[in-house]
Amino acid sequence: MHSKHINTSILTKSLLVLTFLLSACGAKKNGSSESAAVQQQVDENAPLPVLGEKKIVDGLEVPHSIRPFSFTDQDGKPFTDKQVKGKIYVADFFFTTCPSICPKMTGNMKLAYEAFRNDSNVYFVSHTIDPEFDTPEVLKQYARDKAYDEPRWRFLTGDRDSIYAICEEDYMAHAAPSDKEPGGYIHSGFLVLVDGNGQLRGAYDGTVQGKAEDLIRDIHKLKKEASQ
Template identity: 40%
Template structure:
């Protein structure tokens, strides 16, 4: 019995060392994205519905149903297993929207051959932005079918998405073209439907930052196993 006990004791350090070596080997070349997961309580309260401002954990983008520039129904299933960048806009916007759309076009060009990334732009004036209007706008910014969805839909549904899911509009409007004011934000959503970044879509430096963050996620948390 004494011999067996000594043999087992001698093997314990060897097993521990082997486990540590395997752990180091498997993790040494895998970079950490270090990107936060954003929760409603950590975002600008101006854009968060009052009922949700206390939430500190487990927020995910929920179900939605929209119609894109090609007349296709768009929902979470279109982004299954994908990263995507969302924004809110309207085609008659004379100020920030053209800049945002141009930067979305640049994002599309940069990640043109990356199947893991898609884009979603949602109109805050669906009563004006019909499928035909969105199609013309999509053509102007060279939106690729299936890559960049520019969407319309039920106004109340879009409002709930903006205030309770993506946190991208206020509830104050001018009563004319907009019943609510949208932000210039690009919202980065991961395949687990979590918000991983919020960026000012009108600024070049923010465009560089979102590209860098997308690449971090693609290289670490959502790297192609093949």
């Protein structure tokens, strides 16, 4: 289920994502289609922002980034941060028995994956928020049934606390058990774009049609940035 509330510790981080999403709209309120077109062109050419709060380490300002991690993929093999080091990747959080937003999210993920199917520098990573049920075997069958079982699209399970910590603290998403929601969980539907340095560069509402195109556009931006 889509998250309808967030705790205070997540609010500031979420506002950073919201600010990015609003700034990416490129729409003016003056009613001028010409001005809107110019603004859109400027936005398309502008570099993507680095999302998240910076921290001070040894007196130096360090951008927010994803911590080292180790989970297990649908093939029962370890999948760590080292496997996406220097790669662009898209991350989301879901569960296989989700009756609401997850099919829309994975549908948008698949559209983006298809655009980069043959690009070894772009990965897709889906983390289950129900690791007790979503074993590697369950994830494997889910991926096969949905035609998502691809070498650079990994479905990850692992320690519950580690998954929830990286979800909220690193990817600035939200997930929590909830007996009031269909499926027993409440979670955000963002697809999060991460660059080769492990830094967050975009967040896209995976429940909205057309957001896959925005994600694809911004992956191309990061590829161009990485090549310069």
